[in-house]
Amino acid sequence: MTRIILLCFFTIFLGCQPKPATTTKPHNEVLVLGTIHSGHLTDSVYNVAYLDKLIKTIKPDYILAEIPPNRMQAAMDGFKKDDSISEPRVLRFPEYVDVVFPLTKEMDFEIIATAGWTRMMADERNKKLGAIRDNPDRADDWKAYTLANQKTDSLYKATNKVNDPYFIHTQAYDDIQDIGLQMYNKLFNDELGLGGWENINIAHYWNIEKALQKHRYEGKRFLIIYGAGHKGWFLRELRKRDDIDLLEMKPFLDQVE
Template sequence: MRLIKLLFIFTTILILLFGCNETTPKLQERPKNEVLVLGTIHGGHLTDSLYNIPYLKKLIKAIQPDYILAEIPPDRMEMAMTGFKRDDSISEPRVLRFPEYVDVIFPLTKEMDFEIIPTAGWTKPMADERSAKLRAISKDSSRTADWHAYTEANKRSDSIYRATGKVNDSYFIHTPTYDSIQDIALQTYNRLFNVELGLGGWENINIAHYWNIEKALEKHRYEGKRFLIVYGAGHKGWFLRQLRKRDDITLLEMEPFLKTIAEK
């Protein structure tokens, strides 16, 4: 009886030891997704001599994303994709504003194997309300100081940006310095008007965008895939601050991919 008990204890110890050794590597081997944030200049891509449509196409081909998290509202995606598949063009009004989608990302779906996930928190009623409130503030004599602070912050941000001599430089746009320059205007705008503008406030709209981005990252957690977040460059710093809080992804820098296409 004593021998049986000893054998039972010994077997239990072996199971615990080897069980732990089997489980731990499996947890460690779960592959993290890679995430990059691409800051765009919207209509500027149509006119800029360097950071233009052909450049964006080469960059996205170099990145080889599995998923593109787009600045497209979920309720606009089906109409945009249906129109594109039907006649190779985008007619959906919101998406039509962004050449990075119309001229680059949608056409690349014919050459590359990635999924576009719409993540924008934007809605037309929200945008209309924000515009109306900003117009009212600009004309309100009791808010002159606030409006002056807002416009001056924009001027200061633009002035510093121009002084760098790197306006629309794709390398510079993907640096913390660029984000800090943008924050001069955006944080003033946020401090003065975020609560008042409701869903259209700067912090509030970024929260709405990022909630959809988080949903996509959670859905595909530990798949070992590459995610490319494509938004206006002003959003980039806000998103990066949130993404750095996640321990299930690897944030990649854009610079190596920019160098890759520069060498070709």
């Protein structure tokens, strides 16, 4: 009887004790910046000066770049040597040459190379696309691909917001781009192998995931910078994660304006 009374007492006593506080792990913040590559050199608004201000406003701790990991060291070594980029894969992207690398002198962020591309993959893709284009038996496929791209272009131009950074960072922009990209993916992804649309995005995102996993729960801010066509694909995958806070670009664009 005494044992039963004691058990009841301890049950009541323990139930009254304050529960230990649960530790909340700090989420990383993630933004996806869609770029227009060489268009930044000529656009009157969405130019390299605009990108410079935008990245300063975002204040990232890490920039996940559309640079192959095996080309990153050569690019950084060249920049440290004489403030210029000569690495061919990086040289084609003014967002890195004219903005991100120079900003390393003013800001404290780490560039993590995450592109899945290799020169061999790019050459193989171009070779296969050329063969498809020139094959009379694939004329219907090529026509469907061309028409889908034309539809994307016409819808984009009809918005009167071409290269508008606000519009580029909307779901409407991603939906328009998907018209051409999904047709391209449906017709050619498997045939193009590693250079197919779905396949290359998987390769890019695998590297992005590795970086997010490595720095998980640090409470840091990640800025993913890729060509704007990739943005919708990445966002669909990032929304599946429950360990990050995916931020909208608009509030930062507002600060640049």
